[in-house]
Amino acid sequence: MKKTMKKLSALAAFLLLAFRLPLAAQDNWCTDHSFHSDGMVSHSEVREQRLPAAGENVVDPGMNGSIHIHAWANADFQVKACVQAAAEDAGTAAALVRQVTITDGAGRVVAKGPSSLPDHTWWSVSYEIWAPSSANLQLNANNGSISMEGLAGQIRAQTLNGSLKLKNVSGSVEAETTNGSLLVDLAGGSWQGKGLKLNTVNGSIQLHLPDNISANVAASTVNGKIRTEFASDVSLEDRHSATFNLGAGGPQIEAHTVNGSVQISRQN
Secondary structure: OHHHHHHHHHHHHHHHHHHHOOOOOHHHHOOOOOOEEOOEEEEEEEEEEEEEOOOOEEEEOOOEOOEEEEEEOOOEEEEEEEEEEEEOOHHHHHHHHHOOEOOOOOOEEEOEOOOOOOOOOEEEEEEEEEEEOOOOEEEEOOEOOEEEEOOOOEEEEEEEEOOEEEEOOOOEEEEEEEEOOEEEEOOOOEOOOOEEEEEEEEOOEEEEEOOOOEEEEEEEEEEOOEEEOOOOOOOOOOOOEEEEEEOOOOOEEEEEEEEOOEEEEEOO
16 A cells, blocks of 8 residues: 555656646756656656648647647647656666657657556656647647647647646637636637637636627536626626627637636636
């Protein structure tokens, strides 16, 4: 039992380092000396690669890792990956990093590495990616967060344990997490595309919308409240579901949670 608890504690510490460090802090994002716990040491390296886009593009860091993706004007992908491993000695950790790959062909930013590992041994990949703004994307994470900015294609983003942050997106977008919150900042007077669907089980949802937006809104929660700064003529404080139009109406914006609140506010 004690050995199991130590193992879980070490994994938790490793995951915190892999997922919570901001990718923008490049000097500290991917370091060799970031993990020392229960006799484990880490090795890491940054890799960069250009990759052709495909009709359907997949990003998947594997069991442990986060995704941060920006739109750019080019037709291909720029991939920057932090590959980390932890083991009982530096040589084993470095050898494990060398076994991890970060892409798997055109349109596939997919991490692969050893699936069967001894105790006190882990690897992870976290991505920062620049993608064509209209790219169709499937973003998959398990233990890690997902953020995106400026994208306008068909996007499906899901993680099991982690938050999702969407900024100035449009198109047909679905974002889902089981254990985590969702934060959305939108710009422009109308949603360009099919719509936006947000779902979480354990977490809150925050939508920051411009004053002049036109959309149909549907929100629900089981254990929580719905609050909005837009529908001032309707009291939503104690309601668990609500539908209303903003502006002239338009594409559907949905926000659903089980254990958490939904806040729909005006952008500052």
